[in-house]
Amino acid sequence: MQRTLVLIKPDAMKRRLAGRILTRLEDKGLALVGLKIMQVTPDLAKQHYAEHVAKPFYPELEEFITSGPVVAICLEGPEAITVTRGMMGKTNGRESAPGTIRGDFGMSRQLNLIHGSDSPEASDREIPLYFSDEELVGSTDGMVGTFFAGD
Ligand code: IDP
Secondary structure: OEEEEEEEOHHHHHOOOHHHHHHHHHHHOOEEEEEEEEOOOHHHHHHHOHHHOOOOOHHHHHHHHOOOOEEEEEEEEOOHHHHHHHHHOOOOOOOOOOOOHHHHHOOOOOOOOEEEOOOHHHHHHHHHHHOOHHHOOOOOOHHHHHHHOOO
8 A cells, every 4th residue: 555645736726627537536536534624834845846946947846836725636546656657647747648547637847746756766755745653544444444455
């Protein structure tokens, strides 16, 4: 069982796509274990995108990710990181396959609607940037655990 950090980015919020994106992830079978709407600060942006801070596109990326609220989501499921990345599609919406979130809803490399952790190391680092332990529920008990039984 894996957890991943997803952000519904400000462009998707402005376009009122949050519900449709969340529905896709839930329809797939990923379990919501954390969910909130929040404003990313410049400090948080620098922590989140630490690997990109020195890149030429970083100032624009920070401006974008702090330009309005995001929905922060922690999802859980078997291979949740790879499953979510597959559903997102490639970074650039123009290169993203139809059927993926970025492929179906976007034409931009930067305004690409959704973030998802790209490795277990990334999710271990990113989830605590957005959620305290108290804000995450356990999904391995009760209904959600039953849903994944047998995998
Ligand atoms: P990912 O979100 O598909 O994992 P990363 O390479 O980690 O892609 O880049 C983080 C985010 O930075 C992207 O989702 C996108 O919003 C933005 N970005 C990436 N590359 C560029 C670029 O070349 N120009 C402008 N923005 C970029």
